[in-house]
Amino acid sequence: MRLTRTLVTALTAGALALLTAPAADAGPVAAPPAVTAPAVVAPAPAAAAPDGFLYAWEHPHAGGFHCRWNGDNGNWAGCRNKVSDVWNNGFPGRGEDVKLYYGVSWTGSWVCLHQSHSIPDLALSGLRFFGPGAGKGQLVNDNVSSHDWVDAC
Structure with missing residues (x-):
């Protein structure tokens, strides 16, 4: 999921750079040099910059409707x-981690989602609520009711 978001961001930035670049003067074009060595693979683009939001989607891999806070x-x-x-995708530093709660109003069992972490398929992950309270041991998939930002989990 992160790779998909990263690739989309990188491709969008590249296309924007090409569309806004000044036109080159027409002139003679030199023939490209012969390739004698294997091509160098560029490093993977950097992850999306933090924007301070927690994102949640209805379906795995950013499918269906979504919410953000x-x-x-x-x-x-x-x-x-x-x-x-x-x-x-919260900012690093104070309040960078998110506790996801089983109940409304920050009640019941909870799990922690650290800054910059993503779980693109909660069902496949098998993640269960582990904090004390109602819902402990239940699957997180389709069971989150509230959240709060915390300094550390």
Whole structure:
């Protein structure tokens, strides 16, 4: 998922650079040099820059409708108990990790999603709530009701 987001970002930036580059003067074009060595593979593009949001999608791999928040939310309403993909794209530093709660208003069991981490398929991951409280041991997939940003988990 992150790779897909990263590639889309890199391709968009590259296309924008080509579209906005000044036109070159027409003139003689030299023949390209003969290739005698294997081509060098460029390093993978950098991950998307943090934007301060927690993202959640209805289906794995950013499918279906989605919600996003840049602060605590005690009731996911339209996304509550319907999420199969999460991504913490919060800023590093204070309040960089996110606790996902089984219950509304930050109640029940919880799991932590560290800054820049993504779980593109919660069902496949088998992740379960492990904090104390109602919902402990339940699958996280389709069971998140609220979240808050914390300094560390």
